[in-house]
Amino acid sequence: MELTEDQFLAQLMRHLLKSRGVDLSGYSPSFVLRAIKKRVGRSGALDQSDYLKKLLRSENETNELLNALSINVTEFFRDQGAFESFSAKVIRPLMAERVSAGGGVLRIWSAGCASGQETYTLAICLSEEMKRFPESGKLIMSITGTDISVSAIAKAKSGIYSIEELKGLPDNHLSEYFVEGPDGFEVIDRLRKRVRFAKENLLVRPGARFYDAIVCRNVLIYFSRQTHEVVLKNLHEALRLDGYLMLGRTEALMGALRSNFDVVDQENRILRKKR
Numbered sequence: 001m002e003l004t005e006d007q008f009l010a011q012l013m014r015h016l017l018k019s020r021g022v023d024l025s026g027y028s029p030s031f032v033l034r035a036i037k038k039r040v041g042r043s044g045a046l047d048q049s050d051y052l053k054k055l056l057r058s059e060n061e062t063n064e065l066l067n068a069l070s071i072n073v074t075e076f077f078r079d080q081g082a083f084e085s086f087s088a089k090v091i092r093p094l095m096a097e098r099v100s101a102g103g104g105v106l107r108i109w110s111a112g113c114a115s116g117q118e119t120y121t122l123a124i125c126l127s128e129e130m131k132r133f134p135e136s137g138k139l140i141m142s143i144t145g146t147d148i149s150v151s152a153i154a155k156a157k158s159g160i161y162s163i164e165e166l167k168g169l170p171d172n173h174l175s176e177y178f179v180e181g182p183d184g185f186e187v188i189d190r191l192r193k194r195v196r197f198a199k200e201n202l203l204v205r206p207g208a209r210f211y212d213a214i215v216c217r218n219v220l221i222y223f224s225r226q227t228h229e230v231v232l233k234n235l236h237e238a239l240r241l242d243g244y245l246m247l248g249r250t251e252a253l254m255g256a257l258r259s260n261f262d263v264v265d266q267e268n269r270i271l272r273k274k275r
């Protein structure tokens with residue numbers, strides 16, 4: 001039976017909400033329809049009903065649709081001031097604490113990292129802060145980037161970016177942390193060895209992980225309020241006591257968890273888990 005456009009859209013939105021927690025109800029319908037029509041054309045589907053069948057069966061098509069909706073958009077040093085603040089208010093005190101303890105591990109999670117620009121930005125921030133602490137060579141630094149999109153994680157693992165994808169990266173960092181190769185600019189080994197990537201769904205409870213800091217930026221904005229709270233609960237659980245959480249500039253804590261964090265920097269959405 002042929003679906004009306006409204007029925008098609010309603011079923012598609014239900015699928016994204018149920019499978020990914022992504023709530024498109026706040027988006028402009030014309031924007032959503034344009035992106036969907038692009039995917040219907042490119043996927044080889046015969047019509048909207050056929051596309052819906054493909055979408056419900058295929059995780060890959062769900063990722064492609066989210067890509068078409070620009071949900072994987074990212075860049076190096078996105079909102080530069082946020083990373084300056086994160087370096088000064090999070091990395092620096094954590095590094096000072098570990099150095100004065102004579103060593104240890106510093107663990108950061110870049111949750112919803114898309115194609116890795118945010119994760120490598122954090123690796124660059126750590127390297128820059130290490131310059132302030134001559135004894136920091138003894139520390140073990142570990143940054144984990146995770147995302148639900150397999151294609152985004154594959155790109156992040158490659159560590160190779162075109163000049164357009166390096167938008168936002170200061171020139172001095174480009175020459176210090178990348179080498180130019182035949183396929184683009186490649187992250188140097190010194191950064192790469194501190195970084196690992198994995199596919200992971202933020203809606204699934206991660207268990208106790210004891211991260212010192214979690215950066216989860218521009219991810220919650222796509223979620224319904226209910227999903228938002230589930231994800232925040234999972235992030236809270238994955239942080240050690242006194243651990244830091246940085247959200248995107250337009251994101252805020254919602255619900256009961258608000259009282260479990262202190263605000264470190266309101267403008268840059270940096271919070272700290274209460275003891």
Ligand SMILES: C[S@@+](CC[C@H](N)C(=O)[O-])C[C@H]1O[C@@H](n2cnc3c(N)ncnc32)[C@H](O)[C@@H]1O
Nearest residue numbers: 071072073074112114147148149201202217218
């Ligand atoms: C706009 S990008 C943000 C990338 C980066 N954090 C930044 O601020 O530039 C949002 C990312 O969240 C990911 N995402 C969406 N739902 C997710 C989920 N349930 N679990 C993990 N990642 C998810 C998307 O695949 C996408 O790569």
